[in-house]
Amino acid sequence: MKTQYEQALAGRISPQMTAAACSENVPARKVRDELAAGRAVLPANPAHVRLQPAVVGRAFRTKVNANIGRSAERSSLRGEMRKLQGALAAGADCLMDLSVGPRLIALRRQLLSACRAPFGTVPVYEALNRAENRIEALTEDLLLRVIAEQAEQGVDFMTLHAGLRRSHLRHASRRLAGIVSRGGAVLALWMRKNEKENPLYTAFDGILDICRAHDVTLSLGDGLRPGCLADAGDKAQYAELKTLGELVRRSRRRGVQVMVEGPGHVPFDRIREQMDVEARWCDGAPFYVLGPVVTDVAPGYDHISAAIGATAAAFHGASLLCYVTPAEHLGLPTAAEVHEGVMAFRIAAHAADVAKGLPGARDWDDAMTRARVTFDWKRQFEIALDGKRARKRFLKGGCRLSEGTDYCSMCGAEFCAMKNFQRAFPRRGKTEESEG
């Protein structure tokens, strides 16, 4: 079996490429060419049955990832299943299960079989559980075994913090927020306790073998992503990013699909720089960013802080946006918070697609505007990002959906600007528009 990357390099258009191209409304050869150039990935483990393939890359629609997963203390299979279904219903393009604690295999089996979107994990969590939470007891062997088993199970992409090297730690130790990546902190502690290099780095060839065999897309984790504005773009972050660039090249040489993970917390004015550096050092590998939040002061609203950063990130280069929910920095999200996070990030992704001039992206906005100027409320709620919520809010204002309702409770009937404008220019009135 060849990976999607190898097939693309060989000039072949796979069924997965065709399916992804179809959902993007682009020619399949475009997907193939972007894959071959390494500027896109198509995470599609053949063992993930009923997967609807999606392509991640600059040339395509910006994608949104939703993290679900229980902590050792909280949540249940049923709860996670609700989050998964809620995230997909809200329009998430892919999902990561970040569960920790016991019985992860059974949980993942259920989630995977319910998930038609690309599905990702962070294998170090399961490895740590199997090591009975004794970090120093992790071994290369155990890590490789877990990665192989997850690959066999059908995981489409895996976050592996293989670029966090022992020599980077001294930079991190000087930071304001230190390490805020769960996986990164585990590996840092392992390296300190065992006085050895990162086992994901030393075992990287073995990892590549597994990923190649199962066409698992590598998502090179940023264990040293900044956890506050003060640490953004510092030596620790960039030292690791440079290593990730090396690992991108090693992955490609082995035929493995690869993307790179990014921050985190970044001031709004420095987002562009971060995107440019990744593209340069990582040879254009798709950038998968977490937010970034553009301020540290707004716990409870971090889906908003992060949607702001994510829009700028996607406009300047990121291809995949990991959502942030209102629970970020405070707790594990509920299903309702998962919904909020996905919606905020779909706004960011779409706004960036319009801004980067993705063909056809603005058609959606223009269709909404046409429905607005014709007071076609039903149509507005049909095509809105979250029509259910919009409809409910509209009706709460005491207005009706019926055709004659040519205002909303915001301005009222007498002060509706669109209505007055149409009185001023009657030729552009409702009848003509809806006939046109």
Place this chain on the structure above:
Amino acid sequence: MKTQYEQALAGRISPQMTAAACSENVPARKVRDELAAGRAVLPANPAHVRLQPAVVGRAFRTKVNANIGRSAERSSLRGEMRKLQGALAAGADCLMDLSVGPRLIALRRQLLSACRAPFGTVPVYEALNRAENRIEALTEDLLLRVIAEQAEQGVDFMTLHAGLRRSHLRHASRRLAGIVSRGGAVLALWMRKNEKENPLYTAFDGILDICRAHDVTLSLGDGLRPGCLADAGDKAQYAELKTLGELVRRSRRRGVQVMVEGPGHVPFDRIREQMDVEARWCDGAPFYVLGPVVTDVAPGYDHISAAIGATAAAFHGASLLCYVTPAEHLGLPTAAEVHEGVMAFRIAAHAADVAKGLPGARDWDDAMTRARVTFDWKRQFEIALDGKRARKRFLKGGCRLSEGTDYCSMCGAEFCAMKNFQRAFPRRGKTEESEG
């Protein structure tokens, strides 16, 4: 009496300048110099008793305006008072009462006396009510009378769509969304029905006399602001903006403080251009923008779409951000929605202040980070943007505020990255940090 602008030009530092400088933590002469240059305004009508003055301009903290006000159909004095108090408690820097309908004078009296922040209005709404909602019956005299009475009442700044000229209408008639400004649409209809120039334009000298006499800050309304992405930066918008530049110069010549209003709906990539054009054509007058939303497709979430645009706008040049609530495009906001809107916009304003390098802006973020790394939950909720909400959400995860709680339900105790990092680098642990 001299306006703040005239006093600044004369080199004088007024008590209002001193108070505003104090709340900005800058020398008073800086406020004076920015006012004298026309790059800032200090809306402070002497008749507005107990006003706490605030300065609006690029050199200072980005400010957030909250719109309140009933529509003819909806809301009550009590409801508006709750919104006013809620907006101020949430941290809005100034307020506009956009009420329409009858009994506006009494409503405004009550709101003004309760409002210690700068208070703005759109006088054409009251004028229209006095004309018994017959738009064509508006007259220059009536408009001037209403403006004078509101100025006497103590209104600090007024939106007047004086730059919307008759010759601009043909551009607007070709738009996808036409006119979406309430005041702009009223004036457009008036011009069409009466076949005359905009009365606010023809009466502009009289308006300036009133504003000068009461030191009312003119906020030149953008009646032709784009109401959808498709109309952003079109001929209609820019023709009006050019006229606004003329009116800025006329206002300054008369000693009147003046700022300029801006959009609205703008694709993310075009926000910078809009800010640059305003600064150039309007001689650096403070730019007061509404959002802008960066997509049209997200009714119900427009506070998020707009906070994204507002961050970019404030970073690239805007000084005052008019909030957008989740009710935008759907209805009049409730007090809860006012709160959401203010919070989203305070995030945008602060993120932009950090990004533009406003001295001291990032201190807030760094203080939050220090509280985070030391697991000082109480401190986090003391200084957070909305500590009440953050605290409630944290406790919902089953964690306690007590000192020993060194994790949250997000990652759980075993997987807390910050905790593991501190195990790896114990010198940076809790004790030392909290002593330091």
